Amino acid sequence: MEINSLSFLTNELYLRQSELFGNDYKELENNSTYSFNELSISNLEEWQNSILQKYNSLNELQIENLQNLLFSLFKILETINPDKLKINDDLLTDENDLLLWRESYKGISKLFFNEYGNIVYVFNGNDGKKVRGVFNNDVDYEKLLYKFLSL
Amino acid sequence: MICSLNYIPDHLHTNEKPIIEQFQIGEKLFYRCKPENLQKPYDNISLYDISHNRNFNDSETFTENDVFYNIIEDDIREKYDDLNFISFYIKNLSAGNQTYIKHFIVEDLTAKITLKHSPEACMYPHSVLEICVGDIIINRENYMSELGKKSQKFKTLRSLIRQELTSLIQTGFIDDSIEIEEITEL
Numbered sequence: 001m002e003i004n005s006l007s008f009l010t011n012e013l014y015l016r017q018s019e020l021f022g023n024d025y026k027e028l029e030n031n032s033t034y035s036f037n038e039l040s041i042s043n044l045e046e047w048q049n050s051i052l053q054k055y056n057s058l059n060e061l062q063i064e065n066l067q068n069l070l071f072s073l074f075k076i077l078e079t080i081n082p083d084k085l086k087i088n089d090d091l092l093t094d095e096n097d098l099l100l101w102r103e104s105y106k107g108i109s110k111l112f113f114n115e116y117g118n119i120v121y122v123f124n125g126n127d128g129k130k131v132r133g134v135f136n137n138d139v140d141y142e143k144l145l146y147k148f149l150s151l
Numbered sequence: 152m153i154c155s156l157n158y159i160p161d162h163l164h165t166n167e168k169p170i171i172e173q174f175q176i177g178e179k180l181f182y183r184c185k186p187e188n189l190q191k192p193y194d195n196i197s198l199y200d201i202s203h204n205r206n207f208n209d210s211e212t213f214t215e216n217d218v219f220y221n222i223i224e225d226d227i228r229e230k231y232d233d234l235n236f237i238s239f240y241i242k243n244l245s246a247g248n249q250t251y252i253k254h255f256i257v258e259d260l261t262a263k264i265t266l267k268h269s270p271e272a273c274m275y276p277h278s279v280l281e282i283c284v285g286d287i288i289i290n291r292e293n294y295m296s297e298l299g300k301k302s303q304k305f306k307t308l309r310s311l312i313r314q315e316l317t318s319l320i321q322t323g324f325i326d327d328s329i330e331i332e333e334i335t336e337l
Binding site: 094127135 | 324335
């Protein structure tokens with residue numbers, strides 16, 4: 001099992017939570033309620049599966065970059081309320097780029113995963129501000145996500 | 152240029168009226184488009200045939216409804232009732248500029264967007280956001296060979312142009328002083 005697979009993360013989280021929360025966690029499970037991270041992991045896994053099913057033209061580079069990003073997203077979900085992410089906003093562009101985007105009161109942030117293995121960060125502000133960055137798969141995905149989420 | 156379509160209002164007939172190269176601050180532009188072009192995040196915008204109407208800062212004579220007239224002869228449809236429009240206005244043009252011009256450079260490729268008044272016989276306010284790659288004006292016919300090429304540098308060029316155009320739609324204004332801020336480190 002790859003270390004950045006969502007299945008691995010799910011198991012890892014389960015174990016971690018068991019160690020940390022012990023009986024509390026079992027009680028939560030019995031009551032059929034969801035902890036913050038459980039819900040997040042479920043969303044991420046569903047989201048990734050949905051993307052891969054919908055956009056089956058994505059190549060290996062695009063999928064790898066997406067998985068890396070989701071791995072980092074999983075980590076930072078511990079500190080950010082997932083309700084603020086609008087993580088279901090994805091589409092495939094006419095250029096066959098996977099596009100994840102979100103909107104805030106400041107503008108629209110986008111991450112394009114193109115077939116050349118680049119991740120292109122784009123922000124268009126409602127005030128006209130325009131920001132752009134082109135990164136390879138050696139980018140710090142966590143920092144990229146914080147950039148994506150910060151505007 | 153003589154308009155032969157009798158359903159076109161008089162104020163839209165070009166006749167002997169001149170091309171007015173200068174655009175004015177505050178002037179509104181109306182862009183007729185498909186509903187999907189107005190869906191966020193606006194990335195479905197075409198990179199050719201970006202036609203719209205200007206209003207010459209005369210909101211009473213030249214309204215947004217003018218863009219729905221069909222000026223194609225031999226087409227029985229008089230109006231495009233199934234399309235939408237967006238409007239944006241010219242907020243700022245840099246000193247000395249008569250119109251909006253934006254330049255792009257990617258490796259050895261150069262491109263620019265230019266706002267031009269381009270009257271049609273039956274649509275005097277007709278204007279275009281003309282995209283040139285080098286000296287070649289991009290249109291539907293040459294798009295794939297001149298801008299739509301499948302290579303990384305052309306893709307980057309298209310992406311830059313698209314970011315500029317989507318910003319116009321999103322903000323509702325043109326300000327040629329705002330450059331794209333490139334970030335290389337996070």
